[in-house]
Amino acid sequence: MWVVAVLCVLAAILPLVLVLYYVIAQGASGINLDFFTKLPKPVGEPGGGMANAIVGSLILVGLASLVGLPIGILGGVYLAEFGNNRFAWTVRFLADVLSGVPSIVVGIFIWAMVVVPTHRLSGMAGGAALGVMMIPTVMRTTEELVRLVPMSLREASLSLGATHWRTVFKVVLVAAKGGVVTGILLAVSRIAGEAAPLLLTAGSSPFWSTRIDQPMPSLPVQIFTYAIQPYDDWHRQAWAAALVLVSLVCVLSVAARYVTRGRFRMVR
Amino acid sequence: METAVDRTRSLKRRGIFTGRFGDGIFKWTTLLFAACVIAVIALLAYLLVADSLPAIRTFSWRFLSGRTWDPVHDVFGGLPFVYGTVVSSALALLLAFPISLGAAIFLSELAPPWLRNPLSFLIELLAAVPSVVYGIWGIFVLVPFLRPIEAWLGMRLGFVPLFSGPPYGIGMLAAGLILAIMVLPIIIAVSRDVLRAVPVSQREAAYALGATRWEAIRGPVLRYARAGILGAIILGLGRALGETMAVTMVIGNTPTISPCIFDPAYTMPSVLANEFMEATGRLHIAALMEIALLLFVVTIVINAIARLLIWSVARGAPSGVKE
Numbered sequence: 397m398w399v400v401a402v403l404c405v406l407a408a409i410l411p412l413v414l415v416l417y418y419v420i421a422q423g424a425s426g427i428n429l430d431f432f433t434k435l436p437k438p439v440g441e442p443g444g445g446m447a448n449a450i451v452g453s454l455i456l457v458g459l460a461s462l463v464g465l466p467i468g469i470l471g472g473v474y475l476a477e478f479g480n481n482r483f484a485w486t487v488r489f490l491a492d493v494l495s496g497v498p499s500i501v502v503g504i505f506i507w508a509m510v511v512v513p514t515h516r517l518s519g520m521a522g523g524a525a526l527g528v529m530m531i532p533t534v535m536r537t538t539e540e541l542v543r544l545v546p547m548s549l550r551e552a553s554l555s556l557g558a559t560h561w562r563t564v565f566k567v568v569l570v571a572a573k574g575g576v577v578t579g580i581l582l583a584v585s586r587i588a589g590e591a592a593p594l595l596l597t598a599g600s601s602p603f604w605s606t607r608i609d610q611p612m613p614s615l616p617v618q619i620f621t622y623a624i625q626p627y628d629d630w631h632r633q634a635w636a637a638a639l640v641l642v643s644l645v646c647v648l649s650v651a652a653r654y655v656t657r658g659r660f661r662m663v664r
Numbered sequence: 665m666e667t668a669v670d671r672t673r674s675l676k677r678r679g680i681f682t683g684r685f686g687d688g689i690f691k692w693t694t695l696l697f698a699a700c701v702i703a704v705i706a707l708l709a710y711l712l713v714a715d716s717l718p719a720i721r722t723f724s725w726r727f728l729s730g731r732t733w734d735p736v737h738d739v740f741g742g743l744p745f746v747y748g749t750v751v752s753s754a755l756a757l758l759l760a761f762p763i764s765l766g767a768a769i770f771l772s773e774l775a776p777p778w779l780r781n782p783l784s785f786l787i788e789l790l791a792a793v794p795s796v797v798y799g800i801w802g803i804f805v806l807v808p809f810l811r812p813i814e815a816w817l818g819m820r821l822g823f824v825p826l827f828s829g830p831p832y833g834i835g836m837l838a839a840g841l842i843l844a845i846m847v848l849p850i851i852i853a854v855s856r857d858v859l860r861a862v863p864v865s866q867r868e869a870a871y872a873l874g875a876t877r878w879e880a881i882r883g884p885v886l887r888y889a890r891a892g893i894l895g896a897i898i899l900g901l902g903r904a905l906g907e908t909m910a911v912t913m914v915i916g917n918t919p920t921i922s923p924c925i926f927d928p929a930y931t932m933p934s935v936l937a938n939e940f941m942e943a944t945g946r947l948h949i950a951a952l953m954e955i956a957l958l959l960f961v962v963t964i965v966i967n968a969i970a971r972l973l974i975w976s977v978a979r980g981a982p983s984g985v986k987e
Contacts, residue, residue, distance in 0.1 A: 397878040401774055404766025405783060408852060411845040412790045415801050422804070467700045474694035487698045489968075490705045496899075496967035497708070497960060498906025500933045504940065504956045505704075508711045528704055535701070561690035589794020592908035592933070596940055616796045620909060623800045631804070638797045645792045653785065 416642070423639025426632040436602050436618075442629050446637055448604050449613040452519070453588065455606065456598060456614055459523020460530055460587055461580075467527075468534025468583070469576060473564060475535065476542035488536075495532035502528050503593030511597060519605070519612035522598025526590060530583040537579025541572040578652045585648035589641055591616035615641050712957040719950035727954060733919045733935075735943070740951035742958070744919035748836070748929035752911065753904035755840030755925065760848050761897055767848075768855035768893075773881055784856075791849035799913035802842045807833035807914060810841075814926050829924035832916065836925045839915040843907055847900035854899055858892030858977050859885065888977070895973030902966040906959060908933035932959050 430445045437444030471491075475484050503525050510521040545568045553563040569576065591614075599611035600621060615637050622634035719727065723740060730741015771783060814831030821827045829835070862885050870880035886893075916928020917938060932955050943949045 398774060401766050401770035404763045405770045405775075407763045408767045408790070408848050409783075409786050411848075412786060412793070414805070415793060415797065418801055418805050419797060467697045470694045471698035471701060474691075474698040478691060478695070483695075484698070487701050490701050492971060493705060493964050493967055494701060496902050496906075496963050498908065498933055498963060500906070500908045500936050501708075501712075501956050501960050501963075504936065504953070505708045505711060507940070508715060509707070531701060531704070535698075560687040562686075564690070585792055589796065591794070591796045592937055595937055599941075616794060616909075619796045619800055620913070623796075623803055624913060634800055635804075638800050641794055642797055645794065646789065649785075649789055649792050 419635065419638050419642050422632075422635035423637075426636025427639060431633070431636055435604065436633075438602075439625075439627060439630075444633075446613075446615065446618055446633065448601070449615045449618040449637070450640070452598070452601075452605060452613040453615045455519055455608070456522045456526055456594070456612060457584055457588055459519065459608065460526035461584070463524055463527025464530025464534055464583065465580065468531050468579070469538050471531070472535040472538025472576075473542060473569070475539040477560075477564060479539070488539075491532040491535050494528070495536075498592075499529060499590055500592040500596070503596040506593065507596045514609070516609070517597060517599030517611040519598055519608040519610065522594050522612055522614070523608070525593040525597045526587040529587050529590065529593070533583040533586065534576075534579050537582070538572070538576050541575030541579070542568055544575070545571045574655045577655045581648050581652040581655070585645045585652070588644060588648070589616055591620050595620070708960070712953060712960055716950050716953035716957050718947055719954040722947060723951075727951070731921065735939075735945060735948045738945060738947045740947065742932075742951070742955055744921050745930050745932045745935050745955060746958075747921050748839075748915065748919075749905055749931040749933075751925075752836055752839040752843055752915065752929065752931055753901055755836065756843030756847055756904045757897060757901055759840065759844035760851060760900065764848050764851035764855060764896075764900075765893065767852045768859055768896075769881060771852070771856045772859035773877075773885070784853075787849045787852055790845075791853075795846070795907065795909040796913075798842055798846060799910040802838060802910055802914040806841060807838050810838055818926070825923040826925055829922065829926035831926055832928065834914055834916040835928045836915065839911045839929070839931070840925070842910045842914055843904045846907060846910060847904050850903055851896045851900040854896035854974060855889075855893050858889045858896060858974060861892070861977055862888045891973045892977030895970045895977075898966055898970040898973065902963050902970065905966070906933055906963055908937050912937050 430443060431447075432445060432450065433447050434443070434445035435448055436446060471487065475488060478484065479488075506521050506525040506528065510524055511517055514521070549567055549571055550563055553567040554560070558566070594614050594617050598614060598617070600617050601611045601613045605612045619634045619637045619641070622630040622637070719740060723730065727740065727742050728746065729743055730739070731743050732739050732741050733744065734740070767787075771780060771787075775783065811831055811833035814827075814833065814837065817827045818829070818831055866884040866888050867880050870884045875883065911931055912934040915931060915934060917930050917934055918928040919930045919935070920927065922929070936952055936956055936959075939948075940952050943952055
């Protein structure tokens with residue numbers, strides 16, 4: 397029985413090893429200074445890079461955090477501090493529903509909400525779509541971690557005359573900081589690689605684009621467009637972009653583990 | 665005459681400096697942010713229904729049974745996409761289920777403690793790899809690898825309709841395999857949590873009756889966790905149905921219904937990703953919206969069922985359900 401179970405684990409990890417191997421083997425050759433500093437070249441001209449997509453991805457993640465973090469963290473605080481009523485149960489259930497909604501459907505939602513009224517694809521819309529996708533993860537981790545803060549800490553703060561909101565912001569959230577940061581890192585690592593909603597919201601652009609009311613290129617969308625075209629040079633760049641993306645996600649995952657190490661055991 | 669001290673006292677009495685005022689604001693502000701989730705879901709549902717009304721009115725139920733998808737003549741039938749989504753997801757679960765059950769049993773019951781954490785981390789990493797990266801790997805590694813295998817299978821078993829198609833590599837089988845890899849981590853993580861939630865007394869009772877370790881797992885433990893494991897599989901199904909990029913890159917994007925798993929096909933999320941930005945006709949957009957609506961409703965139902973099943977075994981929040 398042991399043998400079968402071990403084989404199953406190996407079979408589950410094999411794809412990870414294969415994917416990482418190919419991403420590193422194929423991507424490493426495309427990684428150079430140009431990749432990080434140059435704009436994409438037109439078809440046929442070798443060279444060029446993805447600087448604009450890298451910057452675009454960072455801006456999009458920043459915008460998404462502006463949408464997702466306040467709602468996620470404060471909503472999570474509400475669920476943990478006042479969350480014993482029917483309203484909170486509804487919010488919890490709907491947060492779970494939201495986390496199960498396919499990313500492309502979230503993209504269509506933001507398309508109808510933002511892109512249609514403003515008549516253009518924009519970084520703003522992309523950030524909003526990614527932000528909506530961050531909410532459930534951040535909210536549920538914040539709730540769980542805030543709940544884990546021992547009652548005695550709150551009581552100590554309240555007994556010194558602090559009000560409830562001061563207690564939450566100065567004591568409870570500080571104690572739960574590591575866990576909340578973990579939630580944020582996990583959420584960011586999830587949305588940083590999303591391409592589907594960005595196709596419909598942020599679009600793409602071969603130029604520098606730092607204005608959030610203009611279409612904004614991003615690494616995942618760039619990987620997709622390059623990979624499905626028949627040009628070898630583009631494939632090489634797509635692999636390089638995949639390597640950058642995977643490294644980013646790995647760093648974020650390791651950081652998420654490192655932050656919570658020892659403090660509170662992550663409830664999972 | 666009122667001194668500053670008196671003034672402070674009277675303000676305190678009225679609850680302005682004591683912060684009760686602030687506490688009220690605090691409670692209602694956080695509530696407002698929590699309510700955003702309800703607003704998002706409500707708006708999402710409203711917009712999807714409102715924007716797909718033209719298609720719903722024009723085609724009613726024929727939308728689900730129609731096989732023709734012709735934007736030029738405004739004839740839209742979604743059956744090929746529904747078929748592609750259902751078959752590729754079913755294929756994925758068929759491949760992923762035995763492996764994830766075995767892996768979950770290993771992680772929760774058999775693995776030595778020092779091995780559990782690193783293994784769990786690797787499986788989390790598998791879930792964290794972005795969908796486009798699986799897609800590019802699928803195009804350049806998996807598909808070329810599948811081509812000779814499909815050719816060989818076609819030669820030996822070509823008389824079975826399942827294996828009768830041309831061995832392109834790109835097609836339903838590739839999509840199913842990629843999806844299987846992508847749903848593995850979530851099924852493993854949730855099943856592992858469910859198995860851990862099985863009370864020790866169940867195992868002890870089995871051991872007391874002379875059961876071996878394996879008999880204890882196969883009998884009482886798995887039976888106790890049955891509903892939760894089913895929930896984990898359904899949760900994986902929800903993931904597979906909505907997966908967009910990786911599938912779009914390897915399935916071939918051809919709206920046909922073929923019994924052969926080598927043939928190219930099309931799924932609901934893929935058609936949204938490919939056609940939504942190019943759609944200009946009002947009815948075309950509405951038809952795509954209706955597909956999104958279908959997808960939305962199906963994933964809600966599936967997630968609700970899955971969470972109920974998981975809760976029935978592991979009471980409390982199924983926190984292993986990580987996004």
